[in-house]
Structure formats: structure tokens, C-alpha cells
Amino acid sequence: MFSFLRRSAGVLADSSAKALRMDGLQGWQKELPMAALNSKKDLAQWAIGCDKDIGGFTEASLDITPDNTGLFHGNLSLELPANREIQHSGYAAIRSKVKPSSMFGTPCWDTSLFRYLGLRVKGDNRKYFVNIQTDGVIQTDLHQHRLFLRTPGQWETVMIPFRDFILTNNGMIQEEQVEMFREKVKTVGVSLMDRQEGPFKLEIDWIKAMNTEFTEGDMDRVPPSKETSDIS
Template identity: 80%
Template structure:
């Protein structure tokens, strides 16, 4: 109970600071940092799962590399457990933990002012998905998008438009595609379910909500242009 009240006080404090800073009036922003994976403390904010949890034979782990980045790796096995109720195996995933709630609800990320979910990653040739869970009514709903790695083995920043994520439930694409509650992003994760036996490895540095210079959420923007007066002023200062 004490921790719940303390979290509530923290939420009130953060909201007050935002009001004093007038965060809502700051206008265009380039990025919203969401997660880093550079320390053991960072990894404590994540959970790992694979079919071994239900009797399967896949293995998965999350650790910090000597370079100081997170590495999600393991081995997928399509072998089915003895439990005849299990019809499919061979998956592994990580996701950020749901942050502790207060009387104001579950803390979420408001990504409405940003167009892309950006990930700094280095992976292999396996097929991965990015998963977003919102604070919606159906907790098993996930918004998913393929994590396309154009240069396996090299670091790259992958930027996925939020509006391109597809609503799924238990791995199945839903016929009724409900728009993502981008103001209530609760968790982000990465999964591998490519139906192939063998090892996998993907490294992750950070995750952010981002704009480019020409985007502001789903709206396009024109970068501010230098006026003639500003050009003349610039010249006169040299």
C-alpha cells in the first residue's frame, strides 16, 4: 500500500513538473527516449519468455555484451513437448515490464507526437517481430510489425511507422483492425517465431519514438527556413 501511494505521489510530482515546464507547449520534438539496454539495471526492466515455459525445448537469454549493449539470444527448437495439448513450439521473446500502477492507472508512453518507433539493433538473418502492447481492454492484443534488418551483422537504426503496425491476438491478425492507442503505449518487445530450428542472436542499444525533420506525428511539416534578414545578419557577424 505504501509503495502504491508513493508511486501516486511520484506521478503527481512528474505531472506538476510537466505543467511548470509547459511540456505541451514545446511544439515539435525530434525524439522521445523510451528504453536503453546498456547496463544490468536496464535489463531488469525486461522479461524473457520462450516455449520452454510451457514444456518446450527452446532456450533464450538476455544479457549485456562486453560492448555494453543488450543481447537477446538463444536456440529455437520446434520439437513438441509430451503434453499433447501443445500444438506448436519454437518461439522466444522479450518485452519491457509493465510499470507499477498508481491511482492514476498504469504509466504509459504518449507517442502521438511521433511518427516512428525507432530501434538501434544489430541482428542475424533470422526473422524478428516488434511488438507493442497498449493499455487497452483486451490484454492479449498486440500490435506487430516485422523487424526488417537490411544489413545483418551490422548496426542499423530501424524506423517503423506506428500506423504500419498490425493488430494481432495470440499471433493471429485480427479482421477488425482497431487503431493503436498511441497515447497509451504500455510495453514494447521483440519476438522470433520463424519456424526454424537453431541459434538466434540480436543486439539492442535503444528504443525511441522519433520524428524526422519533415514529420510531426502523422502530419508532415516543413523545416523552418532561414529568412533574408537572418541571412544578412549572419553575414554581418563574420
């Protein structure tokens, strides 16, 4: 109870400070840091899951590299567990942990003033997905997008427009696509379920909500024809 009240007091103090600074009147912002994976302390704020949790044989880990970046790695297995109720196997995922709630609710990121979700990553040739969970009514809903890597084996910044994420539930694309509740993003994460057995390795430096100098959320600061062509 004491920790709950302390968190609530912290949220109230932070909200008051923002009001005094008039954060809502600051206008254009380049980026909103959401998650970093640069230390063991950072990694403690992440959860790991794979089919091994239900009896499967996939191995997945999240470690810190000598260069102080997060390394999501392991070995994907399609072998089914003995439990006949499990008909599909072969997945691994990490996500940021939900922040402790207070009397003001669950702390979330307001990404509504940004156009892109940006990730600084170095990966392999596997097919990863980026996952966003919002503080919506259906907690199993995820907004997903393929993490397209142009230079596997090298560091790159991937920027995905928030409007391009697809609503899914339990891995299934939903027929009725509901707009993402971008004011209340609760967790971000990465998953692998490409149905290919074998090792995988993805390094992650940071994840941010971002604008370019040409964008202000879903509005253009300049005509979109002038925007750099390397942003998807």
C-alpha cells in the first residue's frame, strides 16, 4: 500500500511539474525515449517469453553485450510438446514490462505527437515483428508490424509509421481494424515466429517515438514530397 501511494504521489508531482512547464504548449518534439537496453538494470525492465513456457523447446535469452546493448537471442524449435492440446510451437518474444500502477492508472507513453516508432537494431535474416500494446479494453490486443532490416549484420535505425501497425489478437489479424490508442502505449516489444528452426540474434540499442524534421505527428511540417526517401 505504501509503495502504491508513493507511486501515486510521484505521478501527481510529475503531472504538476509538467503543468508548470506547460509541456503541452511546447509544440514540435523530435523524439520521445521509450525503452533502452544499455545495462543490466535496463534489461530488468523487460520480460522474455517463448514456447518453452508451455512445454515447447525454443530457447530464448536477453543479455547485455560488451558494447552495452541488449541481445535477444536463442534457438527456435518447431518441435511440439507432449501435451496434445498444444498444436503450434516455435515462437520467442521480449517486451517492456508494464509500469506499476497508481491511483491515476497505469503509466503509459503518449505517442500521439510522433509519426514513427524508431528502433536502433542490428539483426540477422530472420523475420521479426514489432509489437505495441496499448491500455485498451482488450488486453490481448497487439498492434504489430514487420521489422524490415535492410542491412542484416549492421546497425540501422528502422522507423515504422504508427499508422501502418495492424491490430492482431493471439497472432490473428483482426477483421475490424481499430485505430491504435496512441495516447496510451503501455508496452513495446519484438517477437519471432517465422516458422524457421535454428538460431536467431537481434541486438537492440533503443526504442523511441520519433518525428523527422519534416513531420509533426500525422501532420506535415513541410510538403511530404520533400521528406527524405529512406524513411518508410
